[in-house]
Amino acid sequence: MVASPVPPRVESSGPPPATGWVPTGALGRAVLLTGLLLIAGVLLGRVDLVVLAAPFALGTAYALRRRPTVLPQVWISGDDGHLVEGGELTATVTVGNPDQLEYDVAVVRSRISPWLRVERATIAGATAASGARSAAVAERPFATAVPTAAAVDLELTGTALRWGRHPVGPAGARVAVAQGLLVSRAVITEPSRVRVYPKTEPFDAVEAMPRAAGLVGAHHSRRPGEGGELAGVRVFAPGDRLRRIDWRVSLRARQLHVAATLSDRDAEVVVLLDVLAEAGRSGGVSGAASVLDTTVRAAAAIAEHYLHRGDRVSMLEYGPAARRLRPATGRRQYLTVLEWLLEVRAESSPHEPYDQVFGPQVLSADALVVVLTPLLDERSAQMLARLARSGRFVVAVDTLPADLAPPKDRGWAEVAYRLWRLDRDTMIGQLREHGVPVVRWAGAGSLDEVLRDVARLATAPRVGR
Structure with missing residues (x-):
């Protein structure tokens, strides 16, 4: 996992920020315990119970002094290179923190196509490896902290097994802030398609072509013209190039002769x-x-x-x-x-x-x-x-x-x-x-x-x- 600045513009789908954060069970237990201790202390006239409730009340208030205003951002970036079957795959699931409040824990999880075998997933310096199934690595949840106004990456490395457009994702993330008292809803991003080109099998064919009809190319046609295939020797005619003169035949016949060639055509x-x-x-x-x-x-x-x-x-x-x-x-x-x-x-x-x-x-x-x-x-x-x-x-x-x-x-x-x-x-x-x-x-x-x-x-x- 590598921390990096959050890009200036990252779109994420979902409801407004006000409805994106919910209290956790820890906040409910802290409020319940504080209320019970205060009520019991007042009814029974015991100051020790009030003193015992004070740390819970102060800790909860201190943790909630700053609340998040926006939801986390998640996006996927795939390999944009010329990926061929059997080649190395590289994809990244990124969690961004656009808020001014640090995320205590961010849990990231992503799906991946079965034709993309993920062999290694790296997050926060930890590496998980598996050669049997992609789900054993890519679809397991990963947890890390996200600094303020930064982003962290879940790097997926593996092998592309088959040609086609294979999805990496959808990916989702949930984060906890305020010392675990508030948790965001699951932010899910659309999958990214990775292009895997077919592996070209070795193929070579003879130059034989039924008909070569173009103007230029590597196939020899039956039409005379400028090319590399010798068609014979003929008498010099107006329009022939001087470099085509066959001097041996010309000296022997005492008349200029030129080498005739077949034109090269494409098919x-x-x-x-x-x-x-x-x-x-x-x-x-x-x-x-x-x-x-x-x-x-x-x-x-x-x-x-x-x-x-x-x-x-x-x-x-x-x-x-x-x-x-x-x-x-x-x-x-x-x-x-x-x-x-x-x-x-x-x-x-x-x-x-x-x-x-x-x-x-x-x-x-x-x-x-x-x-x-x-x-x-x-x-x-x-x-x-x-x-x-x-x-x-x-x-x-x-x-x-x-x-x-x-x-x-x-x-x-x-x-x-x-x-x-x-x-x-x-x-x-x-x-x-x-x-x-x-x-x-x-x-x-x-x-x-x-x-x-x-x-x-x-x-x-x-x-x-």
Whole structure:
């Protein structure tokens, strides 16, 4: 616990200060004992009882000579840095004393998300540690004194276990003043959201891209232009640059020849997240991964890879919300993608979201569409087939956990699970027959072979009608 000056403006909710302080049981007992001794001394004519009541009366009057005018203030400050799954979490619950009267005791207590494991809590130089549960540290009450016009901090340190926006709080505090004769009502502050970004799994893909349509980038197109890929040697023509002259060929042919190159183009990558269903149980960054965990982490890794290469990346949700993120490039787009992924939620819907997601002029004809789907809903397979029939370059990434355990219920549950597995394998085979490659996400190199096949199909001649 570190004492610091109270900020000039801190808002706290609650009733007016006059109704925020109540007498404690100690004040009631002191008044009752003083009154009984005085009454008994007067009725019995005993001066010793009056003398015995004098310390209680004087002590109570001295303690209440100054009364608090305002309630304590509580606020929460979280870690504003780039916190990733498995990173160190730092949060602070602060109790401020804006009054001119010192708080004898301040009791602080805070709730915290189960995905934020608090391992150490420090207050007034004391440290409590626990690696089993966050509640063992964060949700226990802590007591300390608060000086006049100052603030004290309850520092929480731990580990962020899973991506998302996790609450720290609400936090509450009650203080006692006037030597424990007055206590404030519980002052509760709103929780603070801590942003935990997904941990990007290592991912690398080949340079093969179906069609590179931009003006600049790292992919080689089939169009001649300024680039680094050699396309051949041709006769010098007006407009060619002198630095392109191939002097060996020119001296041998006794005519100027230049080296022709292919232009470098960027590509548009659309990462489509199927959020119609969720399966598996999330165990955090070091445990088992659910469908949503695999989807979000794979999307972050794919976006980071292609944005690093200078490509345009956009995000789409296949679900009732139909959220979109416009295509862009650069580090700013990567940070926007991470913020966008924090809001991903699995939502079931009885309606077909295809027309809502893929409206007119949403997808470019040359874009590579990477669909992250567990293939738990028939509408997902139908969506993939419709994209393939429309001429899009589609790659389906299976995000269903490979170690998904069958149900342990009695009866026909295990048989039904096997039948569902067979039906799902048949559906995947039908998608491959329709030209939709389906590959399981496995980190680095997961999409290399599939991207080569898609790029080979894109460059193959098509039969005209």
